[in-house]
Amino acid sequence: MEQEKLYQKISTRLGELKKLAPMKEDMSIAQLLDEKGISRRDFMKWAAGMTAMLSLPSSFTPLMAQAAELSDRLPVVWLHMAECTGCSESLLRTDAPGIDSLIFDYISLEYHETLMAAAGWQAEHNLEQAIEKYKGKYILMVEGGIPAGDSDFYLTVGPHGTTGREHALKASESAAAIFAIGTCSSFGGVQAAYPNPTNAQGLSKITNKPVINVPGCPPSEKNIVGNILHYILFGTLPALDAYSRPKWAYGLRIHDLCERRGRFDAGEFVQEFGDEGAKKGYCLYKVGCKGPYTFNNCSRERFNQHTSWPVQAGHGCIGCSEPDFWDAMGPFEEPLGDRLYSTLYGLGADATADKVGVALLSATAVGIAAHAAIAAFKGAPKDEE
Numbered sequence: 001m002e003q004e005k006l007y008q009k010i011s012t013r014l015g016e017l018k019k020l021a022p023m024k025e026d027m028s029i030a031q032l033l034d035e036k037g038i039s040r041r042d043f044m045k046w047a048a049g050m051t052a053m054l055s056l057p058s059s060f061t062p063l064m065a066q067a068a069e070l071s072d073r074l075p076v077v078w079l080h081m082a083e084c085t086g087c088s089e090s091l092l093r094t095d096a097p098g099i100d101s102l103i104f105d106y107i108s109l110e111y112h113e114t115l116m117a118a119a120g121w122q123a124e125h126n127l128e129q130a131i132e133k134y135k136g137k138y139i140l141m142v143e144g145g146i147p148a149g150d151s152d153f154y155l156t157v158g159p160h161g162t163t164g165r166e167h168a169l170k171a172s173e174s175a176a177a178i179f180a181i182g183t184c185s186s187f188g189g190v191q192a193a194y195p196n197p198t199n200a201q202g203l204s205k206i207t208n209k210p211v212i213n214v215p216g217c218p219p220s221e222k223n224i225v226g227n228i229l230h231y232i233l234f235g236t237l238p239a240l241d242a243y244s245r246p247k248w249a250y251g252l253r254i255h256d257l258c259e260r261r262g263r264f265d266a267g268e269f270v271q272e273f274g275d276e277g278a279k280k281g282y283c284l285y286k287v288g289c290k291g292p293y294t295f296n297n298c299s300r301e302r303f304n305q306h307t308s309w310p311v312q313a314g315h316g317c318i319g320c321s322e323p324d325f326w327d328a329m330g331p332f333e334e335p336l337g338d339r340l341y342s343t344l345y346g347l348g349a350d351a352t353a354d355k356v357g358v359a360l361l362s363a364t365a366v367g368i369a370a371h372a373a374i375a376a377f378k379g380a381p382k383d384e385e
């Protein structure tokens with residue numbers, strides 16, 4: 001019954017969006033898919049995957065497909081602050097664009113400094129026009145940390161020499177929804193690493209408006225597009241965790257669904273890169289994997305059209321979607337060892353998932369030794385601490 005009501009509610013919202021004029025009259029999603037050689041069948045498979053990713057019942061797949069088709073109805077303003085542009089680049093520069101990248105091509109990007117042809121006065125004018133024309137209706141996506149306070153001037157944008165902070169604040173005022181894309185915009189990122197000379201901050205620290213954080217260095221294309229689709233479907237904020245990350249994407253740890261998890265539980269660890277354990281796909285914890293402390297969906301959704309992800313490729317997770325990861329998670333190729341690391345859900349974040357891991361992750365040296373002892377006792381390969 002609840003499901004039916006929700007289905008109806010979303011259908012009504014999509015029906016309203018459909019009445020709005022498409023912003024790209026010369027392009028439809030069907031044409032775009034056709035041009036790229038993507039069949040309708042593959043598009044529906046993708047829609048089914050996105051539906052599952054947002055934890056919706058599979059019967060909602062047609063609604064998801066419709067939401068993608070209507071993604072050109074909502075204007076998007078994308079600002080760059082202090083960052084490397086890696087979040088945009090990772091989404092746009094794939095040599096075999098998946099449907100997620102195509103959706104990004106299809107949405108109505110009214111302003112994006114990396115992609116637009118305009119520069120200088122013209123660019124500034126375009127931004128002002130977009131904000132005025134779509135007041136209260138546009139989605140604002142901000143990439144990059146923002147120098148704040150006395151350090152505002154470390155980032156100036158455009159011919160008026162507006163500070164990044166002023167720029168972001170002005171665009172935030174009239175936005176319908178605000179997304180901080182990437183770890184820099186969510187939490188300050190590498191700019192905010194000690195000693196943070198520019199006093200870089202996440203977007204939520206400089207505006208009073210609600211900000212949905214989509215961290216990652218970079219965030220996966222699925223998490224960026226998934227947030228846009230969620231907004232199109234519901235028109236409201238998703239359920240968020242204490243760091244304002246959508247729970248549908250950041251609700252579980254990397255460790256929870258990692259394909260090497262069985263190795264972890266069996267005490268089978270890579271001791272150094274290139275050893276026998278590495279060849280056999282052992283757990284990467286002892287060469288620095290921060291998956292047990294990191295909330296993100298990489299182990300489930302993967303990257304590059306679901307082909308692979310860092311742990312599959314043989315390197316541990318470096319914890320890129322957590323606040324202050326540059327300071328808190330380093331050195332990246334060493335375990336946190338016996339340092340206590342407090343995550344969102346407490347020390348080690350492991351209260352429910354694995355009882356052995358509770359000890360292991362809050363006092364790793366002791367835990368790993370225990371695992372090794374258990375493994376040795378069972379006759380499994382022994383790992384030295």
Ligand code: SF4
Binds near residue numbers: 255262282283311316
């Ligand atoms: S520690 Fe890393 S490699 Fe090992 S199971 Fe957890 S996430 Fe996977």
Ligand code: SF4
Binds near residue numbers: 316
């Ligand atoms: S595996 Fe870890 S470091 Fe890599 S993208 Fe995911 S959260 Fe970031």
